[in-house]
Amino acid sequence: MHPATSLILFTTLSGLGFGLLIFLGLGMPPVTGWVAFAFFAIAYALAVGGLLSSVFHLGHPERALKAFTQWRSSWLSREAWAASGVLSVMAVFGAGLVFAGERIAPLGWLGALGAAGTVLATSMIYAQLKTVPRWNHWSTPSLFLLHAVAGGALLAGQSAAAILLLVILGTFQLWVWSDGDVRFERSSTTLATATRLTGGALRAFEQPHTGPNYLTREMIHVVGRRHARKLRAIGLSLAVILPAAILALLPFSHALAGIAVLSHIAGSLVNRWLFFAEAEHVVGLYYGQR
Amino acid sequence: MHSQPDLDTSPRVSDEIRRTTCYMCACRCGINVHMKKGEIAYIEGNRDHPVNKGVLCGKGAAGIMQHTAPSRLRAPLKRVGPRGSGAFEEITWDEALETATGWLKPLRESDPKRFAFFTGRDQSQSFTGYWAQAFGTPNFAAHGGFCSVNMAAGGIYTMGGAFWEFGEPDWDHTKLFLLFGVAEDHSSNPIKIGLGKLKARGAKVIGINPIRSGYNAVADDWYGITPGTDGLFILSLVHCLLEAGKIDLDYLARYTNAPCLVNMDESGNEFGLILKDDDGRDLVWDANENRPRCFDKPDVKPDLAATWRHAGVTHKPVFHLIAERYLAEEYAPETVASTVGIPAPRIRALAAELADVAFNQAIEIKQPWTDFRGQTHETMVGRPVSMHAMRGISAHANGFQTCRALHLLQILLGAVETPGSFRFKPPYPKPPEAHPKPHADARAGEPLGGPHLGYPLGPEHLCIEDDGTPQRIDKAYTWENPMSAHGLMHMVISNAAAGDPYKIDTLMLYMANMAWNSSMNTAQTMAMLTAKDENGEYKIPHIIYSDSYSSEMVAYADLILPDTTYLERHDCISLLDRPISDAERAADAIRWPVVEPDRDVRAFQSVLCDLGHRLGLPGFVAPGGGPAFADYAGYITNHERRPGVGPLSGWRLAEDGSETDGRGLPNSEQIDRYIENGGFWTAEIPDNAQFYKPWNQAYQNWSVDIGLVDAPAPYTFNLYSEPLRRFQLAAEGKGPRQPPEHLRDRILTELDPLPIWRPTGTDADDGFPVHALTQRPMAMYHSWGTQNAWLRQIHGANPLYVPTKIWKAHGFSDGDWAQVTSPHGEITVPVAHMAALNENTVWTWNAIGKRKGAWALDPDAPEATKGFLLNHLIHELLPPKGDGLRWSNSDPVTGQAAWFDLKVKIKKVSAPRESKPALPTIHSPVPKAPETVARKTDA
Amino acid sequence: MTSLPTRTDKQLGLVIDLDICVGCHACVTACKGWNTENYGAPLGDDDPYGAEPVGSFLNRIHSYEVQPEDGTAQLIHFPKSCLHCADAPCVTVCPTGASYKRVEDGIVLVNESDCIGCGLCAWACPYGAREMDPVENVMKKCTLCVDRIYNDNLPEDDRVPACVRTCPTGARAFGDLADPDSAVSQSVAARGGLELMPEQGTAPVNRYLPPREKDSNVLAPLLEPIAEEPRGFLVWLDKTLDRIG
Numbered sequence A: 001m002h003p004a005t006s007l008i009l010f011t012t013l014s015g016l017g018f019g020l021l022i023f024l025g026l027g028m029p030p031v032t033g034w035v036a037f038a039f040f041a042i043a044y045a046l047a048v049g050g051l052l053s054s055v056f057h058l059g060h061p062e063r064a065l066k067a068f069t070q071w072r073s074s075w076l077s078r079e080a081w082a083a084s085g086v087l088s089v090m091a092v093f094g095a096g097l098v099f100a101g102e103r104i105a106p107l108g109w110l111g112a113l114g115a116a117g118t119v120l121a122t123s124m125i126y127a128q129l130k131t132v133p134r135w136n137h138w139s140t141p142s143l144f145l146l147h148a149v150a151g152g153a154l155l156a157g158q159s160a161a162a163i164l165l166l167v168i169l170g171t172f173q174l175w176v177w178s179d180g181d182v183r184f185e186r187s188s189t190t191l192a193t194a195t196r197l198t199g200g201a202l203r204a205f206e207q208p209h210t211g212p213n214y215l216t217r218e219m220i221h222v223v224g225r226r227h228a229r230k231l232r233a234i235g236l237s238l239a240v241i242l243p244a245a246i247l248a249l250l251p252f253s254h255a256l257a258g259i260a261v262l263s264h265i266a267g268s269l270v271n272r273w274l275f276f277a278e279a280e281h282v283v284g285l286y287y288g289q290r
Numbered sequence B: 001m002h003s004q005p006d007l008d009t010s011p012r013v014s015d016e017i018r019r020t021t022c023y024m025c026a027c028r029c030g031i032n033v034h035m036k037k038g039e040i041a042y043i044e045g046n047r048d049h050p051v052n053k054g055v056l057c058g059k060g061a062a063g064i065m066q067h068t069a070p071s072r073l074r075a076p077l078k079r080v081g082p083r084g085s086g087a088f089e090e091i092t093w094d095e096a097l098e099t100a101t102g103w104l105k106p107l108r109e110s111d112p113k114r115f116a117f118f119t120g121r122d123q124s125q126s127f128t129g130y131w132a133q134a135f136g137t138p139n140f141a142a143h144g145g146f147c148s149v150n151m152a153a154g155g156i157y158t159m160g161g162a163f164w165e166f167g168e169p170d171w172d173h174t175k176l177f178l179l180f181g182v183a184e185d186h187s188s189n190p191i192k193i194g195l196g197k198l199k200a201r202g203a204k205v206i207g208i209n210p211i212r213s214g215y216n217a218v219a220d221d222w223y224g225i226t227p228g229t230d231g232l233f234i235l236s237l238v239h240c241l242l243e244a245g246k247i248d249l250d251y252l253a254r255y256t257n258a259p260c261l262v263n264m265d266e267s268g269n270e271f272g273l274i275l276k277d278d279d280g281r282d283l284v285w286d287a288n289e290n291r292p293r294c295f296d297k298p299d300v301k302p303d304l305a306a307t308w309r310h311a312g313v314t315h316k317p318v319f320h321l322i323a324e325r326y327l328a329e330e331y332a333p334e335t336v337a338s339t340v341g342i343p344a345p346r347i348r349a350l351a352a353e354l355a356d357v358a359f360n361q362a363i364e365i366k367q368p369w370t371d372f373r374g375q376t377h378e379t380m381v382g383r384p385v386s387m388h389a390m391r392g393i394s395a396h397a398n399g400f401q402t403c404r405a406l407h408l409l410q411i412l413l414g415a416v417e418t419p420g421s422f423r424f425k426p427p428y429p430k431p432p433e434a435h436p437k438p439h440a441d442a443r444a445g446e447p448l449g450g451p452h453l454g455y456p457l458g459p460e461h462l463c464i465e466d467d468g469t470p471q472r473i474d475k476a477y478t479w480e481n482p483m484s485a486h487g488l489m490h491m492v493i494s495n496a497a498a499g500d501p502y503k504i505d506t507l508m509l510y511m512a513n514m515a516w517n518s519s520m521n522t523a524q525t526m527a528m529l530t531a532k533d534e535n536g537e538y539k540i541p542h543i544i545y546s547d548s549y550s551s552e553m554v555a556y557a558d559l560i561l562p563d564t565t566y567l568e569r570h571d572c573i574s575l576l577d578r579p580i581s582d583a584e585r586a587a588d589a590i591r592w593p594v595v596e597p598d599r600d601v602r603a604f605q606s607v608l609c610d611l612g613h614r615l616g617l618p619g620f621v622a623p624g625g626g627p628a629f630a631d632y633a634g635y636i637t638n639h640e641r642r643p644g645v646g647p648l649s650g651w652r653l654a655e656d657g658s659e660t661d662g663r664g665l666p667n668s669e670q671i672d673r674y675i676e677n678g679g680f681w682t683a684e685i686p687d688n689a690q691f692y693k694p695w696n697q698a699y700q701n702w703s704v705d706i707g708l709v710d711a712p713a714p715y716t717f718n719l720y721s722e723p724l725r726r727f728q729l730a731a732e733g734k735g736p737r738q739p740p741e742h743l744r745d746r747i748l749t750e751l752d753p754l755p756i757w758r759p760t761g762t763d764a765d766d767g768f769p770v771h772a773l774t775q776r777p778m779a780m781y782h783s784w785g786t787q788n789a790w791l792r793q794i795h796g797a798n799p800l801y802v803p804t805k806i807w808k809a810h811g812f813s814d815g816d817w818a819q820v821t822s823p824h825g826e827i828t829v830p831v832a833h834m835a836a837l838n839e840n841t842v843w844t845w846n847a848i849g850k851r852k853g854a855w856a857l858d859p860d861a862p863e864a865t866k867g868f869l870l871n872h873l874i875h876e877l878l879p880p881k882g883d884g885l886r887w888s889n890s891d892p893v894t895g896q897a898a899w900f901d902l903k904v905k906i907k908k909v910s911a912p913r914e915s916k917p918a919l920p921t922i923h924s925p926v927p928k929a930p931e932t933v934a935r936k937t938d939a
Numbered sequence C: 001m002t003s004l005p006t007r008t009d010k011q012l013g014l015v016i017d018l019d020i021c022v023g024c025h026a027c028v029t030a031c032k033g034w035n036t037e038n039y040g041a042p043l044g045d046d047d048p049y050g051a052e053p054v055g056s057f058l059n060r061i062h063s064y065e066v067q068p069e070d071g072t073a074q075l076i077h078f079p080k081s082c083l084h085c086a087d088a089p090c091v092t093v094c095p096t097g098a099s100y101k102r103v104e105d106g107i108v109l110v111n112e113s114d115c116i117g118c119g120l121c122a123w124a125c126p127y128g129a130r131e132m133d134p135v136e137n138v139m140k141k142c143t144l145c146v147d148r149i150y151n152d153n154l155p156e157d158d159r160v161p162a163c164v165r166t167c168p169t170g171a172r173a174f175g176d177l178a179d180p181d182s183a184v185s186q187s188v189a190a191r192g193g194l195e196l197m198p199e200q201g202t203a204p205v206n207r208y209l210p211p212r213e214k215d216s217n218v219l220a221p222l223l224e225p226i227a228e229e230p231r232g233f234l235v236w237l238d239k240t241l242d243r244i245g
């Protein structure tokens, strides 16, 4: 699939934002006043920033509100509801902490739950697609959630939790990559089922049109194997290994923590790029490309 | 839970429908042009139209994008930069027409042949020819000489009709259909509709073609023949059928010259000619009276076997010669298999299939009819085997004889003009004798003695001076190509630039992209168009060109006469020319302006009427001295070619002033009648005249009634072609007109009165082992579809398709490029793999490649950067043979350009920035094209 | 609303005959022409005269080659437009309700004024039957010419999709595939019409009639020679002529 910047930013940043909100909702760290304000500011900046960039992906941003209507059937719609729900609940909860120094715990738990739900909803937009075997798998929501909580822990300064979650994230990501590589073949969809042609070796001949079209641009993106391996290594080191190492091996300092966070964000962006770029849509079969 | 918006499922479709004729190609389908607010909104097929019955092809439905193309010229242009630069300035029509008159008038008064006028894709040749005849130049022809004259000539000399647009299979009855060398053809929609009918009836379709795409892809059987070898393949089928006696003896005896008696006296001047009676009519052996009698005597029973010895001279029936020749071993499947690339058993199997369908599955229509001998037949017996062929046969240097071989095969099976077989479309059948003879006798200030083009019956009809020099600039009708019935447009520019046979002053071209895809040897053609003599003058001093669009050719003219689009002008698709008739009816049609031009352009034919008047051409000046025709519509309505016969046959005026069909006086309301009728006119052929047309009294009389001919002229098919034999006699030293020495042998071998096959092109061992072909894309018309925003998305670039064997041998993979070399040139192009392809053949789509700067495309358009032409590899002359002569790359009988004799070698190379040769960008005479298109008429 | 109707009264769709499609693209431009002038925004073209023209088309003609173990390869032209799936994933993913399936005939449509151009429906379609319009930025797809098939302003025989009306070979048929007696259902039954990507569970309505067997070497018995060389032939000729004479 075409790795659109808007979607990479959207899923990565909002994921982190909501990840942080999970921890803040659970009172980790138990902040109030201006410190709380700072934490919430970061969380909202990330979450809202991500959501905004998703709007830029739309052909008609001015109609974005219509996306709230189909919560019964559409994960994108549910995501919109969840996100705005969480943001309003957490606004009240945060206001309590900042201005009244009051912590309305149930609200916080509710918000944390909602934040997790939002991340799930986002991931389901991709996981639901039978047309993209690499995504169409339980590991997609798990991966999104792991990214969110690991990043959240990191941002929330929960070093111990962060180290643990990062290690889990790293191992899981490795497995997802290797398993993802064979999912297209595992899915029963082939050029033969796509065309139902029989009688010999089957291959796509001429493209319908000699030029590109929306589908070839949107769904067909080829990443070289070697290129991918390099990027996976970079993504993993930046998102997991480096931050975990800093937290585990070096004495704590805000500067170092900052580096760990930035490294994680950078790595996550790389991994998200791969998430899209490596995903193959079955329509590619019709075009003799994947 | 579900809910859905309300939807208006009956929106207004249009304010008005204007019915005219499509011109996105030469098929001439009827179209309904839907108008909204006076603008063209949508184009669909006209269900009532005889050609397309409502359907459209991919091009036709995209006509709206042709009409709105940014490449459309806006006003007359005068060249301001050097020729070829594309630098022009827009001028007024008055200046344009005065300039043209200034160039042409002196030529007409001094030496008319110094003006040459050649036309391309137009369909007004009976008009442009009439104009050129009035001017008095011998140098007129349309593009048929490089297109498919082999099909026309091969067919007309053999059976007075032809493939191409002159006949069609009996789609409703045929059970076995053989398609030779066709990718698309002019009858684009009729062939598709026909194939649909065959499939629906479960009739069998066989494709004989090196490439299995399009029609050949849906064929039930495919014979991936080696290019250029069809003649041998066909004659091998003939061999098998003769060997088995599976031939229609009755048909041959009655309707062909198989029983005609041939003079066998080698020493005599009549050697090889058919025995004639005193008024020069063919004699056959009459089995009833056991004596030679005229073939058309009412009670004659022509005998196919009897020979007659008289006054010491043996006369053999043609059929003897046929049997003797084709039963020979050289035509046995086992002998030809390796050459044609088809195993002997498959050839024998096909012969068996032909025989089975023709004779075991014969059909009979209960319809009495009377033949030209006066015999009445209770039924019409049919051999349901039909064939069609086009440029895969004709675009080879052996195409004329191969085409004759194919007709021989059809005729042996009794499969021409019988139910279920191949049928002629009016004005055909029309034997060579009934066609005019060529005229080339130019006289200062005088019109030409007769029409330029025709069908020579012997050396006496050649267009040469007494010393043998050609009278025409294209050297048509000379010993080099005696039967060049459509002229040789592909030789005009090189001959004119070389001043051979003489210099000309002004070349006028119409609707032909001669500086690009329409020429062989493209790069050098551009050089010839810009070549200067020792005093720095252009070797072709003046070039006038009419185009509607910013084509490559525009840049090479000095004066551009911008034409309208097909939706803005009157046109006439006439029975005098290339009508829209089918086998069951005569039909003609018009175009009319469904919208007025929105710019300063004029219909070229109307411009010719104006020019004709300014030049004072006979027929174009009214008695009062004014113009005879205000515009082309005026000509269409009022011109009479013969008394009572005009460009259009519908709604003419009877003596009593009532409207009548066929013959009649001009009718000022004729065009309105056509418009009311959907833009066309038809005359149904009576049931008893539907088949056996050349011999059918009812048909002969009907064709006189509607004015196709002035008197019945039944004839028999020329399996043995006497005109060819007459040229051979000359080559044998007999007769007053003698060919030059270096051509005697060639004429003797090539102009054989019975079909032969000769290998063409360079031999594989010259180092160019691979055949290279082009095909028409169904969704693109030559160069002119490219400016069409919809069509160019379908065909915006063209790879060279390479068969599996060569693909593997060179280790090609997707995205690779290859250098392709012919004895003449070299190109570097992208390649793609194709398995359903003859293993020694590569091919590409025709005319997709474009010159940078043309057609209002960005210079970096894929057509220019990835697209390419094979034409750079094809030369109008063959490589030197060491005999000190340069033989032309064309058929020795007709001069047809041999596009498909091209042989190449191919080599893998690293991908260049763009395909080569990459010629410099030409300056565009039209403004830059828009960034996006999203057109809705009423929005 | 993007929930699918539980059932539709009809299942209108196309049946495409791969044995006769010659790949002429007539249906492609007829479709483009009709749908540019009618339903919704015009089908736009970006960079129409430039280096990378990209326009929206609702119907495109693919082509495939089949190479048998032994024997000649075959080429199949393969038209593809929306298959109007009974279980259309493109509908259920739509967040705005712009995509919907009609109860009365099963046609799947996009209500352009509700479309935010998120592209999710195109991702959900396994067949590549949806294209974002490059100029209007709304989702485009085959409408089954819903504005023709019921249109009182068109003559009766023209109330079929533009692509069906124009197809020169008759490779495209339109009808109700829910009605076993309809002509389309009949031909599907007779020719073994197939669904594309059944495993995707979209339950497409359109069907494809597979190509008939080609290059079958079941042929008439070879011909019996009556003569090997010319002389023998002429003897035969005399005999035969007497017979028919």
Ligand SMILES: Nc1nc2c(c(=O)[nH]1)N[C@H]1C(S)=C(S)[C@@H](COP(=O)(O)OP(=O)(O)OC[C@H]3O[C@@H](n4cnc5c(=O)[nH]c(N)nc54)[C@H](O)[C@@H]3O)O[C@H]1N2
Pocket (backbone or CB within 6 Å): B025, B026, B147, B148, B180, B181, B182, B183, B184, B185, B186, B187, B188, B208, B209, B210, B211, B225, B226, B227, B228, B229, B230, B389, B390, B391, B392, B393, B396, B773, B774, B775, B776, B777, B778, B779, B780, B781, B782, B900
């Ligand atoms: N869409 C569209 N239609 C057109 C045109 C167009 O440009 N576009 N052009 C029009 C014009 S001007 C013409 S002349 C006609 C020509 O119509 P066609 O006769 O169809 O001409 P080509 O497309 O050149 O196809 C030639 C076919 O012959 C095959 N062939 C080549 N060599 C051999 C051979 O030796 N033996 C056999 N058996 N086959 C061979 C090629 O593979 C190809 O399939 O089309 C007309 N119709």
Ligand SMILES: Nc1nc2c(c(=O)[nH]1)N[C@H]1C(S)=C(S)[C@@H](COP(=O)(O)OP(=O)(O)OC[C@H]3O[C@@H](n4cnc5c(=O)[nH]c(N)nc54)[C@H](O)[C@@H]3O)O[C@H]1N2
Pocket (backbone or CB within 6 Å): B120, B121, B143, B146, B147, B148, B510, B511, B512, B513, B514, B517, B518, B519, B546, B547, B548, B549, B550, B551, B552, B553, B563, B564, B565, B566, B604, B774, B775, B781, B782, B783, B784, B846, B847, B870, B871, B899
């Ligand atoms: N390699 C290769 N070359 C070939 C062939 C091949 O098979 N292979 N085929 C050959 C054959 S058979 C032919 S017929 C030629 C065809 O080649 P051309 O006859 O050159 O056909 P086009 O490329 O269509 O060029 C016709 C010109 O007419 C212009 N035109 C279009 N509409 C109008 C109009 O309404 N009025 C006027 N005044 N002009 C108009 C177009 O803009 C274009 O410049 O190509 C030949 N060239």
Ligand code: SF4
Pocket (backbone or CB within 6 Å): B022, B023, B024, B025, B026, B027, B028, B029, B052, B055, B056, B057, B058, B059, B060, B061, B188, B189
């Ligand atoms: S075949 Fe197509 S382009 Fe040619 S006249 Fe018919 S509709 Fe027009």
Ligand code: SF4
Pocket (backbone or CB within 6 Å): C020, C021, C022, C023, C024, C025, C026, C027, C028, C061, C077, C079, C166, C167, C168, C169, C170, C171, C172
């Ligand atoms: S119009 Fe008919 S034959 Fe042509 S491509 Fe479409 S379906 Fe095939």
Ligand code: SF4
Pocket (backbone or CB within 6 Å): C081, C082, C083, C084, C085, C088, C089, C090, C091, C108, C124, C125, C126, C127, C128, C129, C130, C141, C202, C204
């Ligand atoms: S083909 Fe694609 S767009 Fe059409 S209904 Fe099925 S899933 Fe939806």
Ligand code: SF4
Pocket (backbone or CB within 6 Å): C093, C094, C095, C096, C097, C098, C099, C110, C114, C115, C116, C117, C118, C119, C120, C121, C122, C139
């Ligand atoms: S692009 Fe339009 S139709 Fe498709 S899912 Fe998004 S909103 Fe719905």
Ligand code: SF4
Pocket (backbone or CB within 6 Å): C030, C031, C032, C034, C035, C058, C059, C081, C082, C141, C142, C143, C144, C145, C161, C162, C163, C164
């Ligand atoms: S049914 Fe209508 S919209 Fe669908 S492909 Fe055919 S023409 Fe296009």
Ligand SMILES: [Mo]
Pocket (backbone or CB within 6 Å): B146, B147, B148
């Ligand atoms: Mo042609």
